Amino acid sequence: MYSVEAKNIDAIVARYGPATKQGAVVGGQTSTKAPEIAAFDKYLPPDVQIVSCHSLHGPGVDPKGQPLVIIPHRVTSHAAVQLVEDVLSSFQSKYVTLSAAEHDRITADTQAVTHAAFLSMGNAWQAQKQFPWEVPRYLGGIENVKINLTLRIYSNKWHVYAGLAILNPSAREQIEQYATSATELYGLMLGGHRQELTERVHAAGAAVFGGLKDEDELLLQDELLDQFSLGERPKERVKNNHLSLLAMVDCWWKLGIVPYDHMICSTPLFRLWLGITEYLFRNPALLAECIDTGIEDNTFRQEDMEFTIAARIWSLLVNQGNMEGYREHFERIQKFFQPRFADASRVGNEMIRTIEENLQARKRKA
Structure with missing residues (x-):
């Protein structure tokens, strides 16, 4: 072996x-x-x-x-x-x-883009010298998943993600499309193109989640998501345009990927990431709030700019096959977050275990 x-x-x-x-x-x-x-x-x-x-x-x-x-x-x-x-x-x-080819294709579909999203979020927070668990807009609900899984990835070895992204023939196209989706959606927000943004977001949601029925249960529930925070939850939820999630679903749509087709081969991280995108896109009021925030709320512009730049940096490193550049970039961000890895690992492991147990219990009940 x-x-x-x-x-x-x-x-x-x-x-x-x-x-x-x-x-x-x-x-x-x-x-x-x-x-x-x-x-x-x-x-x-x-x-x-x-x-x-x-x-x-x-x-x-x-x-x-x-x-x-x-x-x-x-x-x-x-x-x-x-x-x-x-x-x-x-x-x-x-x-x-x-087969080996099937494995690489499914692994790319279920891991490459999700890793790129988490890596880009960590990159954006590091670029702003920002610990998200200290910022009210990044606490509570699906924000807890973003923070815990981002820190979980950066607490691991760089080569795990570099190998998957750079050496997997199916991964490069997907990571490049994720960067493109983030850039184009950010451009629509900056330009105030509400109708085009709305139409694009809803088209992506229909392509990815259109096969679900209204009575189908969400993969993730509020009471579970709210348990796992690294910081003190604010008294009121802060609105977010969730560019990272919108870009994820847009990317899947553009590539013709229906993530539910790969559930038998899905990782716990993928099920969490799919779960929070599903949570957003199957809640019409929350999705409308994201679009409103993206168009009207200028307070997110710097974070979104850093996130978009980060997604393009990761895509460039992958397209160049630049292992050494990938390692240096990853480890610089890793060093920034390192003081909280122990807490993040503990909370993240508990979050994954609890949510996995909940999903298994629902399967048995069904």
């Missing part, structure tokens, strides 16, 4: 692959399978069977019931797949069988 960074997989397999035991079963745990499978095909002896895997959740998440992808790439006997499943059975995860 090769458990190394995606950027190093070729060199490591080149070094050790030719010495693989005859008839062995080999796999890897990189988050992007294209370079991993290419290295296996190139360097492993022809008698070796290749059955790869990837757990679709981050550190600190209980693997029980979470999706674990099994990729039978080069198999001459089902016993090889059974062996891998037996070895991984202690995780008590839910196996999903995919």
